[in-house]
Amino acid sequence: MSKGKRDRTVKAREIIAQQQAAERRRKVTLWTSVAVVLVLFVAGLAGYTVMSRQDDGKLVTPAAAVDEGTAFALGSGPVTVDVYEDFMCPACGNFEQSSGGKLQDLAEAGTITLRIHPVSILDRFSNGTAYSTRSAGAAAAAAEAGKFLELHNVLYDNQPAENSDGLSNDKIVELAASVGLTSDTFVNAVKEGTYETWATDVTEKFSDRGYTSTPTIVVNGTTLTGPGDTVPTTELLTQTIEKAAG
Template sequence: MSTATKRGRAEAARQAKEALAAQERKRRALFAGAVAVVVLIVAGLIGWAVWAGQKDGGDSGATPPAAGFTAGTGPVAVDIYADFMCPACNQFEQQTGPTVDQLAAEGKITVTYHPIAILDRFSNGTQYSTRAAAASAAAAEGGKFVPYLKALYAQQPAEGTDGLSDDRLVEIGRSVGLGDEFAATVKDGTYRGWAKRTTDAASERGVTGTPTIYVAGQELKDRSPAGLQAAVAAANP
């Protein structure tokens, strides 16, 4: 066999070896990509499962950790802690609520509502404050938190009564456009655990009564419309 022939065969063998190596690298890359996709899918499923598992006390779109439900996207943070059994909270909503709505609509504030349950003792053992807060979380899940809040205040029971029944809470939800999923969530008590956690979080922040309002982290003393507007203006000169 000539030297040229030997060299040709050697070169052909080398090229074949390199081609096989390239194919192997490509196969490994494809396998690694497939594994990465599977990992992402599994991670997504786990994330969904974690969210679903939190529904027994989950955040339902709440700002973390179990903080509340937001409206508006303005630069000044306004936090409203309220109990649906609290007459003073209803008074604040009727008096200053429209100003809150206006400031949020004008892009001046981001308001976070914190439904808490500190007045269960005034509902004859029915835990109305907890049930109402939990129902408002279910309304938030259905995209109707603010309309539901206003409807609850419009039919607020007096302190010292049983409060509204779960059936009545469902009826109020239906009046603002919530459906069967909301009804099931209210009757199952899905978010009562969440109501407890958000109440505990409020206590840890130093909230001892309702309504308590913070503007840019500072407690609002003058809860009138003018007082709120002045505090927001001072926080964003």
């Protein structure tokens, strides 16, 4: 092979190699661009999904709520008694039967300010119906209608057992009607879950405050328990309130 022919062959190979390298670079650039577009698309889709969920689960804090929007107050006495409860909680039901009436009487008499905090820590015990969250949300809707205590009491009078489906929204509406709570605004709030995100939010605040179980009773900022970390008796509760009142 002559020198000139060898040079042309070498040159041709160089040109082919350059073209192949350019093609590889083009493919890498193309697939990189595709990957970037896909990443942006997925990120955008995720952002849209999050925003959609936020829109669907908008936090609506009831105007009637006190204590950073976590409770509903009864009375205006000098001693503040905070009661954190879950409507599915059997111990809360027992506490209401034994001490609830006494606390409500003290609030009405002007001895205490009773602040009831509905929380939802027991959703897992209602067979997937999220009864704790739904009932807490219904209580918030009742508070907006000026009938928090009425619904609170009738829900405990008809408390479902743990590991049941809880009360349906229709049953909650029916019980509410029995205590004079019949407005369309209330009914729609229960059925549409208007305050369910609020129920989740106040439960998170409950946890942030260091509380882990219900009922939790706090008198003038100090958690009150009975012997062996039990729920305080009515007698102990009354004595503590009297001492706090001076």
